[in-house]
Amino acid sequence: MVENTGISDIVKDENLVYQKTKVLTDKVMHYCPGCGHGTAHRLIAEVIEEMDIQAGTIGVTPVGCAVLMYNYLDIDMQEAAHGRAPAVATAIKRLMPDKYVFTYQGDGDLAAIGTAETIHACNRGENIAVFFINNGIYGMTGGQMAPTTLSGMKSSTSPYGRDVQMMGNPLKMTELVAQLPGTWYVTRQAVHTPASVRKAKKAIRQAFENQKLKKGLSLVEIVSNCNSGWKMSPVEANKWMVENMFPFYPPGDIKLEGKMVGKE
Amino acid sequence: MAKSKGSIIVDKERCKGCEICVLACPTGVISLAREVNSKGYHFAYMENPEACTGCTNCAVVCPDGVITVYRKKVNA
Amino acid sequence: MKELKLMKGNEAIAEAAIRAGADAYFGYPITPQSEILEYLMAEKPHERTGMVVLQAESEIAAINMVYGGAACGRKVITSSSSPGISLKQEGLSYIAGSELPCVVVNVVRGGPGLGTIQPAQSDYFQAVKGGGHGDYRLIVLAPQSVQEMADFVDLGFELAFKYRNPLMILTDGALGQMMEKVWLQEQKPRMKTFPEWATTGKTPDRERNIITSLDLDSAEQEKFNMKIQEKYRKMEAEEVRFETTDTEDAEYLLVAYGTSARICQKSVRLARDKGIKAGLLRPVTLFPFPKKILSELAGKVRGILTVEMSTGQMVEDVRLAVEGKVQVEHYGRMGGIIPSPEDIVDALGKNFLK
Incomplete structure (x- = not known):
């Protein structure tokens, strides 16, 4: 027989097992309900708290939905021009090599307008972490086609679906940068289920830890939903992501300790 | 046998009712409330509190970090 | 110690940057100013003072590296010539909008477009009216000798930090390429403490520092614009040379x-x-x-x-x-x-x- 334990017996400080990290501010995030950005922000904040590196971390925010990330993380942050975060982070790291430096960028920021900055920061092997949120669409500006929009996928600028003959192919930036000698750790994750969130957090932690090694850049892609842009409920969007995004952007490690996974 | 009993506190003003925690809960504890918060969202709440084991899955997937989890070992 | 040397204007700028205690130079080659980056690379300032010198992948990347470094409260300098300065305008607007100090050298060549590699003064409008988008101004210094090319680097950092504003040294290919004798100032130490607004890591004794040019609240954005205009009026009152x-x-x-x-x-x-x-x-x-x-x-x-x-x-x-x-x-x-x-x-x- 189960003891008669009421909620008031359980909700006590000594029984606390999970609460919002203090590295997140109390400001309510502006993201749409169910958006993966919130989870990704929280994981970064949790890792910073667990590693006790709040004073040692400088973040660089992108242009796009996450432009206001600096309102939510209680660390020093810089807001970069669209796509330029890897260049901004390069300078921060070069000038303060003992700090932990990360960029947080969406697919438009990292894989379209900032392609050059991304590839060259990766190729130089800057000792920074790049967190790349890929939801296959421009969320902030209202659901336009992104470099990562899938073939046939509808957006406000591909209203009949992405026609690759006319609009070009979706770009796998993560696989691309994994080819470069300057990247040390390249992985693709997601944050739609408890298991995926726990794995993504390990990857984010790894990307921070790697900065101590000074062996190159760590890039963690997080395939995410954009339920507003995709015009679905959050739960439907996550299902659609698994069925449509994952076949083209499969989660998993691509490069570990400077070596391509599954290759000699 | 030792068993865990849990409970969650949802910051209902910050909850956006995305329902991801409802799916993530392995024991069907959480539902969205019929009433709404000041933003108009149907917030998450424990419809079936007795079933909560304090596994933290709901808090781990919550995009807005609005769920606090407590867990206590109890004797079966 | 002060030192007398025969130098090209471009080299004088590079040497003056090291001696001014600059923390970093980020640039991209373009005629007629490539000697600045070449001189710095040959001079190994990372050994002399610890100064960072990096050849970026583009002028756009270089100016955004300047943004990142300046936001850490460091003395950062970049240089280019007209077409490259056009590419830097995005970054300059953000730097002005985030109130960051930096020195930008424009060794002007003839335009428009690719134009010519010979000297010109056709970037005046771009330099003095802002250059990028939005209501902002650069402080603009115009040297007329190799000596002033060198002197204005140190003066440039002083004014840029005083006003938390980007500063441009507007010169041209003739001054960049000509050789003259120049008195170089003695080596200044690099800064050891940094402005309180700099993103140097949030310690428990202070609020976090955010460097941004964004304010979605129109009233606040207008207030910010008025504030930087005040700064420009103060420059007009106190810094005319x-x-x-x-x-x-x-x-x-x-x-x-x-x-x-x-x-x-x-x-x-x-x-x-x-x-x-x-x-x-x-x-x-x-x-x-x-x-x-x-x-x-x-x-x-x-x-x-x-x-x-x-x-x-x-x-x-x-x-x-x-x-x-x-x-x-x-x-x-x-x-x-x-x-x-x-x-x-x-x-x-x-x-x-x-």
Whole structure:
């Protein structure tokens, strides 16, 4: 027989097992309900708290939905021009090599307008972490086609679906940068289920830890939903992501300790 | 046998009712409330509190970090 | 120790940056200023002072590296030439909008487009009116010698930090490439403490620092714009720099900056040899522009001729300052052609002594 334990017996400080990290501010995030950005922000904040590196971390925010990330993380942050975060982070790291430096960028920021900055920061092997949120669409500006929009996928600028003959192919930036000698750790994750969130957090932690090694850049892609842009409920969007995004952007490690996974 | 009993506190003003925690809960504890918060969202709440084991899955997937989890070992 | 050397203008800028205690240079090669990056790479400032020097993948990346470094409260400098400076405008707007200090050198070449690699002064508008989007200004210093190329680096950092504002050294290919003797200042130590607004890591004793140019609240954005305008008015009140040559009894005034001003000094002598009482006003700060002295001199002379290696850009600011008190004309050459002192005296005659 189960003891008669009421909620008031359980909700006590000594029984606390999970609460919002203090590295997140109390400001309510502006993201749409169910958006993966919130989870990704929280994981970064949790890792910073667990590693006790709040004073040692400088973040660089992108242009796009996450432009206001600096309102939510209680660390020093810089807001970069669209796509330029890897260049901004390069300078921060070069000038303060003992700090932990990360960029947080969406697919438009990292894989379209900032392609050059991304590839060259990766190729130089800057000792920074790049967190790349890929939801296959421009969320902030209202659901336009992104470099990562899938073939046939509808957006406000591909209203009949992405026609690759006319609009070009979706770009796998993560696989691309994994080819470069300057990247040390390249992985693709997601944050739609408890298991995926726990794995993504390990990857984010790894990307921070790697900065101590000074062996190159760590890039963690997080395939995410954009339920507003995709015009679905959050739960439907996550299902659609698994069925449509994952076949083209499969989660998993691509490069570990400077070596391509599954290759000699 | 030792068993865990849990409970969650949802910051209902910050909850956006995305329902991801409802799916993530392995024991069907959480539902969205019929009433709404000041933003108009149907917030998450424990419809079936007795079933909560304090596994933290709901808090781990919550995009807005609005769920606090407590867990206590109890004797079966 | 102070040191006398024979150097190219571009090299003097590079050496002056090291000696000013700069923390970093980020740049991308472009003629006629590539010696700046070449000199720095050869000089190994990372060994001399710990200064970071990095060749970026583009001018866009370079200026955004400047943003990142400046936001850490560091002394950061970049350089380029006209087409490259156009690419930097996005970053400069963000730097101004985030109130960050930095020094940007523009060794101007003829435009528009790819133009020519020869010297010109056709980037005046871009330099003094902001250049990128939004209501902002750069502080603009215009050297006329290799000595000033060197001196203005240190002065540039001082003013940039004083006002938390980007500063441009507007020079040209002639000054960049010419060799002259230059007194170099002794090595300044790099900064050990940084401004309180810098993103150096949030310690428990302070709130987090955020460097951004974004404010979605219109009222707040307007307030910010008013605030930086106040800053520009303060510069206009306190930082105007200029030089005059033979203006006391001048009947005709030449107005020129940089290379043109140097040529005009000879023109003043040639004109006086011919019995024409000419004088010269050389703006050293192009923003803030020396309006007051121009207005004063306008009341005393019969005519003003601006001399620029362009179709006439500064002439518009001269006319604004003069407010119609006296006739203002322009003489210029373009495409990399440098006017001779005689050309300028002829132009003075054609315009005013018919």
